[in-house]
Amino acid sequence: MNEMETQLSRLFNAAVGEPPKDVTLRAIRRRVIRRRLVLSVTTTAALSLAVAVGLAVSANAGPRPALNHSTRASEPRYYFENDFMETPQSGRPETVVRSVATGAITGRIRCPGSHRLLHAAAAANDQTFFVACTTSTGAATRIYRFVVGKSGQVGALQPVRGGAIGGVRTGNMAGTPTGSQLAITAGPPVAGRTSEVIVVNTRSGAHAIWHAIMLRGGVRFIAYTLSFADSGRELAAFGFAACARGPGTCRSPGEEMVAVTNAARGGRLASGRVIFTEAQLVNPRVGWLNTAFISPDGSSVVTATNGTPPMTVYQISATTGRPTRVLLKLGGVRKRVNYRFISPDASGHFLLFTGIQFSLHVNELNGWISNGKLLPLRPEREINIEVW
Amino acid sequence: MQAGVDDFAQFVEARQRALQRTAWLLTGDWALAEDLVQTALARTWPRWERILRRDDPEIYVRRVMLNTWFTWRRRHWRAETAFEALPDRPAPGDLAAEVELRQMVGHVMANLSHRQRCVVVLRIFDDLSEAQVAQILGCAVGTVKSTMSQALAKLRSEPRLAELMERQVQ
Numbered sequence: 288m289n290e291m292e293t294q295l296s297r298l299f300n301a302a303v304g305e306p307p308k309d310v311t312l313r314a315i316r317r318r319v320i321r322r323r324l325v326l327s328v329t330t331t332a333a334l335s336l337a338v339a340v341g342l343a344v345s346a347n348a349g350p351r352p353a354l355n356h357s358t359r360a361s362e363p364r365y366y367f368e369n370d371f372m373e374t375p376q377s378g379r380p381e382t383v384v385r386s387v388a389t390g391a392i393t394g395r396i397r398c399p400g401s402h403r404l405l406h407a408a409a410a411a412n413d414q415t416f417f418v419a420c421t422t423s424t425g426a427a428t429r430i431y432r433f434v435v436g437k438s439g440q441v442g443a444l445q446p447v448r449g450g451a452i453g454g455v456r457t458g459n460m461a462g463t464p465t466g467s468q469l470a471i472t473a474g475p476p477v478a479g480r481t482s483e484v485i486v487v488n489t490r491s492g493a494h495a496i497w498h499a500i501m502l503r504g505g506v507r508f509i510a511y512t513l514s515f516a517d518s519g520r521e522l523a524a525f526g527f528a529a530c531a532r533g534p535g536t537c538r539s540p541g542e543e544m545v546a547v548t549n550a551a552r553g554g555r556l557a558s559g560r561v562i563f564t565e566a567q568l569v570n571p572r573v574g575w576l577n578t579a580f581i582s583p584d585g586s587s588v589v590t591a592t593n594g595t596p597p598m599t600v601y602q603i604s605a606t607t608g609r610p611t612r613v614l615l616k617l618g619g620v621r622k623r624v625n626y627r628f629i630s631p632d633a634s635g636h637f638l639l640f641t642g643i644q645f646s647l648h649v650n651e652l653n654g655w656i657s658n659g660k661l662l663p664l665r666p667e668r669e670i671n672i673e674v675w
Numbered sequence: 676m677q678a679g680v681d682d683f684a685q686f687v688e689a690r691q692r693a694l695q696r697t698a699w700l701l702t703g704d705w706a707l708a709e710d711l712v713q714t715a716l717a718r719t720w721p722r723w724e725r726i727l728r729r730d731d732p733e734i735y736v737r738r739v740m741l742n743t744w745f746t747w748r749r750r751h752w753r754a755e756t757a758f759e760a761l762p763d764r765p766a767p768g769d770l771a772a773e774v775e776l777r778q779m780v781g782h783v784m785a786n787l788s789h790r791q792r793c794v795v796v797l798r799i800f801d802d803l804s805e806a807q808v809a810q811i812l813g814c815a816v817g818t819v820k821s822t823m824s825q826a827l828a829k830l831r832s833e834p835r836l837a838e839l840m841e842r843q844v845q
Contacts, residue, residue, distance in 0.1 A: 295799050
């Protein structure tokens with residue numbers, strides 16, 4: 288081997304590393320059996336097909352079982368957060384995985400390559416997370432996936448298939464529980480102007496686009512937060528419906544949540560149903576909502592009010608848009624609390640909460656909601672991104 | 676018959692990781708690499724005893740693996756990667772640096788044709804002789820030499836490769 292070949296050999300060895308899984312004799316045996324089945328006589332294949340069709344028909348005949356939202360999932364053990372504290376090594380904000388119980392850092396994540404800025408994150412489930420990384424101009428995004436193991440260790444950081452998005456500025460993100468789909472808000476490369484939602488099939492890399500350029504009555508929808516229901520079939524977008532031709536040129540409902548079915552198809556957000564508008568919860572002249580998420584079974588929505596003390600986190604009905612439960616109340620007129628964002632886990636039961644309390648001093652609030660109380664999480668400083 | 680099964684099991688145990696690494700360099704994806712190796716071994720197993728009598732099993736399996744990959748490429752096979760649960764492993768070092776290195780090697784390799792990529796991987800990574808590579812690819816030794824020379828010329832003109840090699844030396 289000449290020098291170049293030797294260097295290439297070293298490089299390949301360093302890049303390849305070790306396979307994550309072994310190929311076992313059992314797996315090969317299964318594949319041999321499958322091959323033999325496929326290659327067997329036509330009558331067997333036809334019979335199998337008939338049986339499969341029969342089974343499929345019988346499986347679809349009855350009503351589809353609804354997701355049991357009342358089943359209590361276990362509390363997440365780890366969360367992923369990015370605060371504004373810069374690390375001395377990189378000079379960039381540190382992004383870490385922490386233990387809920389102790390606050391200890393169990394893993395660190397940084398964006399690889401030229402897409403250095405981590406600007407959004409989403410949890411598919413309690414083990415699989417997505418992060419969106421952008422270039423310094425924000426004009427190109429690369430989405431990565433990583434897993435958090437049972438003891439909080441971080442691994443398998445890899446680019447998501449279909450996760451390279453160029454020419455638009457991306458915003459918030461949401462993933463389905465299996466991680467097979469994710470949605471991200473996007474728009475022209477001007478800060479805060481999202482005009483579409485891109486749904487990425489992370490298995491095939493295919494994109495479906497939901498346009499929100501113009502809704503009914505001259506309104507343009509700017510999506511803030513996204514969430515999936517019905518195993519990824521329904522996509523709910525919460526955002527602000529602004530007058531497309533400037534303030535006061537239309538009757539804007541303000542903040543609202545729109546849900547579309549068949550999320551993987553794409554189309555116009557205007558074709559979706561409006562689940563609720565902010566006027567159903569607050570007086571839009573003084574109050575506002577930052578965030579709303581639909582539950583995994585699509586039956587309820589979690590949102591919270593700002594500007595009309597006390598700050599209240601509501602569970603509302605996805606059918607009527609009316610509050611069905613108060614999950615948390617904080618602050619009052621003298622000790623005002625505003626929340627920054629709320630982030631549900633994959634089950635929709637457990638909510639991360641970050642906010643700010645104004646009294647004599649300004650206190651940062653970071654915690655999770657349990658039985659009407661806010662249980663603190665570290666760090667107690669301003670949080671940029673937090674998911675679990 | 677049992678001896679054949681035992682031989683095959685030993686071969687799988689001993690060589691599956693090396694085969695997967697070669698497959699990763701071809702596909703750039705661990706799930707696809709695992710799938711490719713499984714497919715190649717599943718196609719080889721029914722003929723195992725005959726292969727042992729007539730051929731070098733390692734060469735045979737690699738030939739099947741490359742032919743399968745060529746077929747997938749011809750069909751523009753872009754099926755989903757087969758993982759429901761992602762492989763879980765601890766992060767001993769800087770994960771992002773590993774991803775960067777893999778992405779850059781992937782970009783560099785993507786500039787080669789499929790045949791050039793096969794020759795480079797088999798000659799340089801698997802350290803096979805030109806004759807063995809020719810046997811696997813079913814071509815003349817001269818073809819392997821010329822393909823290798825063209826591939827290296829292409830790699831030399833790749834600025835990212837020089838940068839990568841420099842980093843590796845550091």
